[in-house]
Amino acid sequence: MNGRFGIHGGQYIPETLMNAVTELAAAYAAAQADPGFTAELDALLRDYAGRPSRLYYAARLTAALGGAQVFLKREDLNHTGSHKINNVLGQTLLAQRMGKTRVIAETGAGQHGVATATAAALLGLDCEVFMGCEDIERQALNVYRMELLGAQVHPVTSGTGTLKDAVNETMREWTRRVADTHYVLGSVMGPHPFPTMVRDFQAVIGREARVQILEQAGRLPAAVIACVGGGSNAMGLFYPFVDDPTVALIGCEAAGAGVETPRTAATIATGALGVFHGMKSYFCQDDVGQIAPVYSISAGLDYPGIGPEHAFLHDTGRATYVPVTDDAAVDAFEFLARTEGIIPAIESAHAVAYAREYVPALSPDESVIICLSGRGDKDVAAIARYRGREMEG
Amino acid sequence: MGTERLRQAFTNKAFIAFITGGDPSLEATRRYIGVLQRAGAALIEIGIPFSDPIAEGEVIQTASARALAAGTTPTRLLELVETVRREDGITVPLAFMTYLNPVFHAGYDAFLGAAARAGVDALIIPDLPYEEHGELRGAATRAGVALISMVAPTSLARTRQIARDAQGFIYLVSSLGVTGVRSEITTDIAPIVAAIRAETEVPVAVGFGISTPAQARAMAAQADGVIVGSAIVRLIAEHGEAADDAIAAFVGELAGALR
Structure with a gap:
């Protein structure tokens, strides 16, 4: 096959x-x-893209959340600003x-x-x-x-x-x-x-992160968290941790206005098995198999499907996929900017948003890695509009 | 039933017509199927509209969008086929053309069983290449519906393998790209047809880009039939509910060119 x-x-x-x-x-x-x-x-x-990307211990974010130590995998610092x-x-x-x-x-x-x-x-x-x-x-x-x-x-x-x-x-x-x-x-x-x-080309994210966290925290993380549209930064981060059963793999889907509304792009939460764009996987679709018009504030996650390996990791229960709304992502976008002085891509902000819920329940001797898949400069005008501020140009 | 009807369609050079089901309405599609048969179509393909038709050019993309906006569903098109078979004297073979997801969603056995009962003889799925045929073939065989294989100019070494397992007819894609009218078809299809003929007696119909009697004649001279879609769908886009005469004249001319 x-x-x-x-x-x-x-x-x-x-x-x-x-x-x-x-x-x-x-x-x-x-x-x-x-x-x-x-x-x-x-x-x-190494020489052009600037790898390895840093694994940054976010001390102020950790203190603000009051749970596990939070590390940010800084794909936003790569040349061109994303993974x-x-x-x-x-x-x-x-x-x-x-x-x-x-x-x-x-x-x-x-x-x-x-x-x-x-x-x-x-x-x-x-x-x-x-x-x-x-x-x-x-x-x-x-x-x-x-x-x-x-x-x-x-x-x-x-x-x-x-x-x-x-x-x-x-x-x-x-x-x-x-x-x-x-x-x-x-x-x-x-x-x-x-x-x-x-996945192989993106797995450099997880390979580096695994070495870095062992060096910096002395043990494997409790969880690795990434946003998922098609799912390339998540798959790249997850893959080198798949055989580490104690590491939770968490993918954050774009729920848009909410999974209970039609204005969503959360494929695992609202989709069904199907065949589209060359692959069998889960897709947002209607009751006769027409692909649904999806929505998210994030153009990068605004996609009605998910990569087939994620669908498989979902089926086996190895990875968990959670929906994150526009509102939560925008809050996280602003929160990370103020707490750490890092403006994340609105896509990556979905992962930060879920970490805000997830991390406080963990203990301080545990750690989590959030993939900051991209930087947020491109999103500043859209977020300002979302908050009711019109920007020039 | 399906296989025999398909065989008869290729007794002479076959003119095969495609229309998008439900464009602009199911009532119009019902009438246009009758018009196509009377004008000389030996086989009629009915497109079940899909939201994201990746193998289609703009003409059939917009036709699909119109049909979906009019509320067309696979179930309604199954009912339509049943009606034209029962009430309208439609005896030419009918093929459904659609993408895999609606068929997958309905369930392969359920969909193909219903299609066969309604009077559908063949199924064409442009996003189901030969290598993935296996998952649908069993259900198609059980239902007695021919699962049509496509061959493209880029099939190269795979052509013979595809031909060996083909059933019904082979849909030979005339040129690269998506469906749509082309002013010129530059592919030399003769060697592709020869490679197919070396493996199978299943007839070969050439499609993609054909819109003039001269193109139809040239392609039919090298194969067993021609498929015309976008050029007919374009007439429907232009005339809407009143395309009967335009379709009859156009198809009459092209089908006539093959005799």
Whole structure:
């Protein structure tokens, strides 16, 4: 079976793309076995992206919550400001190795689009990014950033004009022009080999964090906590801890206005098993299997599905997925800014929000790691609007 | 029933028509199925609209959105097929074309059983490639509905394997990209058809991008039939509830070009 996680995963894509994903899986396997590829990627991660990212003991946050010691995995300090660069450097190097001269990508919040445009500039690849028109409005700064990096940004007007529609359009573009083009998928989703490959590229987060926490706290954490849209920063953090049974793996989904309302993007909480975007997994959908129009304040979590490995970790009970509302995430966004002087991405703020509920019940000799998957500069204007302040530009 | 009806459709070069079910209304779809049969369609594909049709171009995307907005569901289209079989004298084979999620959601055996009882002969799922056919094939076989395999210009070495296991007919995708009218089809389909013919007698129908009598004739000369979708759906977008004459004239001309 191709890329299965329990019953999840697979390759549910148009015939036109099958050869491309088969070639990709083979090229990825060959690259993994090639020390030259790994060395080149490691060098870029170190010298260009700024890895390893810090594991920062947040003393004031710890004191404020009054429970376990809180450590922040600072993916926000990576070049381009989020964890997305880890995956993108891996995939663009691979694309180059496969002889591809052009990359395409979907983006929600713009973080993945910016990272892809950055890596494309670095490696001399043509880059086109598909972004929902709704998100283009929410993340105007990132659109300009991508253009500055030499990428062409295509607004997607179909459907709800958000991340799901951007993925649809990028897949359509890939079927139009597949020979010279690699689709840099931004999360642990899509057809095999993407969920496995993206998880492997992101697992550097968890590998570093595991070593760092053992050094700094002297023992494994009680829990690792990350936000989940498709789920790439969470999967990257979780994966090296999967075989540590004492470490709770907690994914924070975007509940939007609340899981009891239709204005939500919490897939595990409100979705059902289905097949979409190349994979079998859980999806928000209606009673006849139409994909639901989802909502979250966070453009990066505003997605109706979840990566197949997360679906599997949910099925087995190894990981827990909790819904976090817009309100809680915005509160956490402001709380972390004031407490630690760190403005997190609104996506990452979902993880901080759940930690505020979870951490106080733990004892001070325990620790938790929160993945700060990205920085919040891009969100400042939207949060101001949410609080009723209109900002210029 | 299904297999025999499909075989008969390919006695001569087959003109296959696609329309999106429920666009602009179920009543219109019912009439248009009759128009298509009378105008010479040897097989009719009815699209069950899906919210996110990733293999479709803009014409069928917007048709799907119109059909969904009009309240079209898989159940209503099953009822529609039953009605046209019972009351409208529709004898040509009928295929459902949809994406996997609505079928998965209904349950494979339940959906295919209901489809067969209604009078559906074949099922085409663009996001279910050959490698994933296994999970649906058992239910299709039990129901007696042909699960159609697609072959694309990029299928290359996989073409023969797909052909060996094909049933009903093979849907040969004429060119890269999504559905939609193309001014020119540059793929040389002859070697692909030859590779298929080396493995199977199952007929080959060519689709994607065909909209003119000349294109239809050229493709049919190398295969067993042609599939025309977006060009018909575009007429429906233009004429709405009153597309009968436009469809009859257009399909009559294209079907005539194959004789």
